[in-house]
Amino acid sequence: MFDKREIFHNILRTWYLKHKRDLPWREQVSPYYIWLSEIILQQTRVDQGLPYYFKFISKYPTIFDLADASEEEVLKLWQGLGYYSRARNLHATARIIASERNGQFPETYAELKKLKGIGDYTASAIASICFNEPTAVVDGNVYRVLSRIFGISTLVNSTAGAKEFKALAQHLIDSDDPGTFNQAIMEFGARHCLPQNPDCPNCVFATNCEALRTGAVGKLPVKLSKKPVRKRFFNYIVMLSEAHNSTWLRQRNGKGIWQHLYEFPLVETDKEVSAAELLEHEGYKSLCKKLSVEGLTLYNEEAIVHKLSHQHINTRFWIARTSDTDEKAVRYSEITNYPVPVLIENFISEFPVFKN
DNA sequence: AAGGCGGGGGC
DNA sequence: GCCCCAGCCTT
Structure with a gap:
């Protein structure tokens, strides 16, 4: 040719x-x-x-x-x-x-x-x-x-x-x-x-x-069709220590998405869960061993579906209050210094408590 | 060789 | 919804 x-x-x-x-x-x-x-x-x-x-x-x-x-x-x-x-x-x-x-x-x-x-x-x-x-x-x-x-x-x-x-x-x-x-x-x-x-x-x-x-x-071009996306269910526990104006963030380590970025303490479940089910979940219970949690209220009834190319992450944010604090605590005013996924950034920017 | 890894834009 | 984007790394 x-x-x-x-x-x-x-x-x-x-x-x-x-x-x-x-x-x-x-x-x-x-x-x-x-x-x-x-x-x-x-x-x-x-x-x-x-x-x-x-x-x-x-x-x-x-x-x-x-x-x-x-x-x-x-x-x-x-x-x-x-x-x-x-x-x-x-x-x-x-x-x-x-x-x-x-x-x-x-x-x-x-x-x-x-x-x-x-x-x-x-x-x-x-x-x-x-x-x-x-x-x-x-x-x-x-x-x-x-x-x-x-x-x-x-x-x-x-x-x-x-x-x-x-x-x-x-x-x-x-x-x-x-x-x-x-x-x-x-x-x-x-x-x-x-x-x-x-x-x-x-x-x-x-x-x-x-x-x-x-x-x-x-x-053209001819491509392999991609496999169906994985559905996941994330429950983020947004700890509020009003006495210290601080919350908790954790860095994601190991394999998987968002390596080395920060997020709120996460409890992943295999389906959407009620408050009662979350309270009984092992991941939530082990989290509560580390600090006293005084309440748990659902922030968004309707799950946010965060879409990645290979995963759909159904997300609900739960607000918890605590009087504890420790070295992992992050002051509200410093939260924007941390690298976070868009899913977390969107929540932070709309959550009234974190607004300066 | 196959699968995992983000988020956004165009239709 | 689906497809694709100045791809790379790990297993």
Whole structure:
């Protein structure tokens, strides 16, 4: 179809020069900015990530500033963006590069990929954009664009698919300007070759697109259907010590969602429970061993359903009063310093007691 | 090879 | 509701 890769390059480059967005990390190409933007944009739309990019470069102008911060501070800045392992790995990698490499990023795909949080895609993006290494990126956009233009129905989220699309992208890449090629094909996927209702009649690849020719645009790319979401039932115990103007927060450790973020003491149940059932629950009883609880009233009768891509968390907040306090207590005025999931942030911001 | 990991936007 | 987003890591 493209006997000469140059044809593909020229069509793509012409489109890109006309339609590319002015994104802040494109203004001055530095590995730190590119790395930061690429981590933020993993599984995240540009519009959603942009405010976070500005917050991070403002608070941490250099990688040394990021390395000097605490993980908790970084998580707080990341709060609301999701996939929090990105923030933890970002911080860990900043510390490695600052302390072991004098702030200098590795300059090759192979070396970049060894760093925490940098996989095949991100290593290719940094190596090509910053160091002109001809290594092709394959993200969701590239899967979509290539599967359609070349009419490839291989499952994209399979080992075979990853291999096939990487090889094709690597074959197509413009070695003279790999960074621009990579950004252009992604931008084309993000702005023109959309998942739903792409504007095929006005597409610069219309005469070259196999999927358009065969009417398969809507069927490509082919993905594995995802499994049904897990339903969970969270009961948060919001302790109020009015004598000390303090409540309790706990950090989530171990596996699962929201690692290292904070939340109120949690009692997870296998269904929605009444107050009587909660009082008899082992998780609640062990919580009460640690401090005297003087009352338990339900804050929201109607459970809040917090929807993650893979879990639906039915949540009810229970207000409890106590006269105890201890070193784990958090003063109302300091509660906003802690990184918390959006579910908790929403409650805090609407709960009258915590309003200053 | 498969599953877990957030939150938001578009339709 | 469903799909997708400049993916990565663990098991």
